[in-house]
Amino acid sequence: MATQQDTQxxxxxxxxxxxxxxxxxxxxxxxxxxxxxxxxxxxxxLRQPSLAxxxxxDQNFHGIQGGYLSVNAAITYDPVTQYLLPPHEDWVRxxxxxxxxxxxxxxxxxxxGTGSTTLLLKKSFPQAxxxxxxxxxxxxxxxxxxxxxxxxxxxxxxxxxxxxxxxDASFDLVTASLLFHETPPLVACNxxxxxxxxxxxxxxxxxxxxxxxxxxQSDWLxxxxxxxxxxxxxxxxxxxxxxxxxxGNVATHEVWWVNQVTRGxxxxxxxxxxxxxxxxxxDRVWAGARA
Numbered sequence: 001m002a003t004q005q006d007t008q009x010x011x012x013x014x015x016x017x018x019x020x021x022x023x024x025x026x027x028x029x030x031x032x033x034x035x036x037x038x039x040x041x042x043x044x045x046l047r048q049p050s051l052a053x054x055x056x057x058d059q060n061f062h063g064i065q066g067g068y069l070s071v072n073a074a075i076t077y078d079p080v081t082q083y084l085l086p087p088h089e090d091w092v093r094x095x096x097x098x099x100x101x102x103x104x105x106x107x108x109x110x111x112x113g114t115g116s117t118t119l120l121l122k123k124s125f126p127q128a129x130x131x132x133x134x135x136x137x138x139x140x141x142x143x144x145x146x147x148x149x150x151x152x153x154x155x156x157x158x159x160x161x162x163x164x165x166x167x168d169a170s171f172d173l174v175t176a177s178l179l180f181h182e183t184p185p186l187v188a189c190n191x192x193x194x195x196x197x198x199x200x201x202x203x204x205x206x207x208x209x210x211x212x213x214x215x216x217q218s219d220w221l222x223x224x225x226x227x228x229x230x231x232x233x234x235x236x237x238x239x240x241x242x243x244x245x246x247x248g249n250v251a252t253h254e255v256w257w258v259n260q261v262t263r264g265x266x267x268x269x270x271x272x273x274x275x276x277x278x279x280x281x282x283d284r285v286w287a288g289a290r291a
Contacts, residue, residue, distance in 0.1 A: 025079045039071045043137035048158045056184050057135055059228065068113075074138035077114050081178075087256060093117050095255035096175060096208040097124050099263050104128050104172035108198060110161040110191060111135075111179030115143025115154065117208070121175065122152045128172075131155045133164060162190040169200045177208040181233040185241070188233070192245035199266040205247060207238060211260040238262045 053069070061067035068074070085092040097120055105128055109118040112132030122130040132154060134140050140156040147154045159165060161176070174195040180188040195205045215234035239262060242250045247264030255261055 024083065025076070030075055030079065034071065034075055037141075039138060039141065042141055046137045046140050046156065046158045051135075051158060051160065053135060054160065054162070054187070056187060056229070061182060061227065068136040068139060071138050074114065074136060074142050077139070077142070078116070081116075086258060089116070090120075092255055092259055093120055093177060093208065095253075095259065096177060096206050096261050097121065099206060099253060099261050100124070100173060100204060101263075102172055102202075102204050104204075106171045107131065107173045107175070108133060108164070108166070108171045110164075110174060110176040110195070111182075112143060112156070113139045113178070115140075115146050115156070117175065117177040118143060118154055118156075119147060119150060119152055121173075122147075122154050129155070131157060133157045133159045133161060135160060162187060162194055164194060164198065166198055168197055169203075171198045172200055172203045174198055174203070174205045175207070178210075180207060180209045180238070181227060181230050183233075184229050185232050185236050188236075188238075189241050189245065192242055192247075196246045196266055201266055201268045203266045205242070205264050205266075207242075207262045208255070208259060209238070209262075210234070211254060211258055212236060212238060213260075214258055 057067065058069065059067055061073070066073070082089045093116060096117060104125055107121050107125065107128050107130045109115075109121060109130065109132045112118045112134050113136075115132050118130060118132035122128070132140070132143055134143070134156070135158070137158050140158060143154075143156050147156075157164075161179070176191065176195075179191070183191070192205070199205065210230075210233065212234050215230070238260075239250050239252055242262060242264040245264075246266070248267045250262065250264040252260050252262040
């Protein structure tokens, strides 16, 4: 559990919101969960020994020392997040699900965290193979626990969304929820390029995150948490990032004012069509040629 050394007390979150969450969260239930397993030993079963953590990731997020490479971050993420996605976390996450247009057979959820969106994807597409990928093995343990409790068959993989290691054109749908505001813009663009590589032609990418227009107009939203890259994300344009990565039909939809879903499609490959010459058609004529 968190100790005085685990958090930074000079953030707005710690000064104003943390006391409120301490009242709302069942600390005893969290303690029981924390003590229910050997987190280090269990996480070794998921860790990829060759994985090097990117520099941007190895720092504090949300006032927690060590950020997501902390057991405390993993076990407190869900209890806190439910209050940070108004009007209801499930409704916000379903904003992504509702904008999926394909019937995917294989789905990859990048930066899946504790698997909240990953589980919704499996519920919505029960016949699909659904994989959640994240840099934090502790988050993945929580995701696996939630899947087991819900009776859902998902896979979790320890990995970097910029370089997943999966083959080219091996997924029909790639998603990411609440990931991009926690990465530098260049990393977000790298992730989109990786999503493009992973998708089959005609496949879809959907990104759920903070509404960039709203964040630009509400500076306090970018300051209230210890989010090192929130302002850079807010200043960016996900439509442009996605188009630059090669996606077509890019569009962003507002989700309950504070969030947005951006969707893009990997274009089908160009195929040259050979047309017959009019004089080779005999008595047939082109459509519209009759008087």
